[in-house]
Amino acid sequence: MLDRPERIAFFVAACLGPVVWGVMFALFVLVQTPSGGLPLPVSEIPYLEITLLSIFVASSVAFLVEALVRQFLYTRLLKIYKVISNPEKYRNALLADAEEIGKVEMEVRSWAQRTSTEVVSLQARDDVRREFIANLSHELRTPIFNIQGYLLTLLDGVKDGKVRKDYLKKANRNVERMIRLVQDMDVLARLESSQLVLNNETYSLTEQVEDALEQLSDRLQNTEIQVIREYDVAQPCLVNADPERMDQVILNLISNAIKYSREESGAFVKVSIQDAEKNYNVTIEDNGIGISKEDLTRVFERFYRVDRSRTHTKKIGGTGLGLAIVKHIIEAHGHSIKVTSSLGAGTTFSFSISKGS
Known part of the structure; x- marks a missing residue:
């Protein structure tokens, strides 16, 4: 970058042209102003003055843009020149910048990989959850429907004592199956959460x-x-x-x-x-x-x-x-x-x- 005095001198030189144009335009307008009166309104300024005013504005903008572009280009060229003229002095800085860029790139890749892994893990957990609910509903639905069928048959008035006893036994087996399922789920939940105490x-x-x-x-x-x-x-x-x-x-x-x-x-x-x-x-x-x-x-x-x-x-x-x-x-x-x-x-x-x- 340019030093502060260099930047000030550069801007003064770049803006000097618009200032000169402004002074000349002001003198020209004063010359056209009646003696002892106020400056003429815009509607009464001759066509030549309006043209000069437009040229002044356009030139000022052009000079300002040129000044900014020159400063930008000069700064970059000066930096490149310093690096080329004295590579040993700036080599470490360049290597440090490259190393820093490499670290940032590695961090971004690591973050992307972790995010991708977490997304896959969440999807897998969601699949396991859905499969668990589906299987659990099946394991509970089957004995419940069986028990309901046996009870409805008994309510219809089965008179044969042997058939009634057989239906009650089957209903009881399905109840025992549901009890085992609940007990197994309780044991498994405590085992998975390390809450089950072993009595060795x-x-x-x-x-x-x-x-x-x-x-x-x-x-x-x-x-x-x-x-x-x-x-x-x-x-x-x-x-x-x-x-x-x-x-x-x-x-x-x-x-x-x-x-x-x-x-x-x-x-x-x-x-x-x-x-x-x-x-x-x-x-x-x-x-x-x-x-x-x-x-x-x-x-x-x-x-x-x-x-x-x-x-x-x-x-x-x-x-x-x-x-x-x-x-x-x-x-x-x-x-x-x-x-x-x-x-x-x-x-x-x-x-x-x-x-x-």
Whole structure:
């Protein structure tokens, strides 16, 4: 930029022309003014004076614009000349400007990337919310409609006592299904918010597995599913965990293995317990219908069902929250659960439990 004295001199020189034109025009008008009178009104000024006035105004504007343009060009040229004549002096400044521009560009790109990620995340959350509401409404609507149908039939006056009892039993099963759904949702909500307190105890893992198999023995009746036990551990196989929550884990995984097993000879459900250094590794395997790669990444989501047709679900039941609860219970104990599967070749779930003393 120009120094202050240089700018003042430049403006004085640039504006000197309009000032001279103004003085000349004023003298000319005074000469045309009657002696001792006021200046002539505009309507009485001769045509020549009006022309001169127009020239004065146009020239003044032109000189002013020229002065501004000259100052702008002169300032930029002077800066360029200084940089060219002494590059070492201004190189650091130029590099600093370039570095600053690069930082600003990186910040803008980072902000754009964060914004894009947040938008995608919000869209994903909205999709999950809509899917959750749709699945929840389905899970509640089905038993409610069933109960309504049974009650309406009874109100119509069914006289056969055996039929009435059967309808009441079916209505009660649907009520129990709704209760399980509400309880599972409550447990899952507390697990996801880390509000569920674990009551860890030392107990026998093999006894817990055997109790679970006993509870599920009714489902194994009239099937060709073979239950295989592989306990490669020293008894009594003590673990330190919350027995009530681990019951949910083992019951759910074995129940799913039974539910999705093939209805043919050779079907099996295998429960394995292996001794590790500080943990016991538990594996629950079946050779059932299996899970596709597309579904495998979503099996632990709430209400997500591999069996979209609900063929097996209708037959055995379920809330669609079991695996989500299983995952959170295992993680609450400080471990993780893994799943491997091939479509048509079966599924294997594996997790660890800390040893007890």
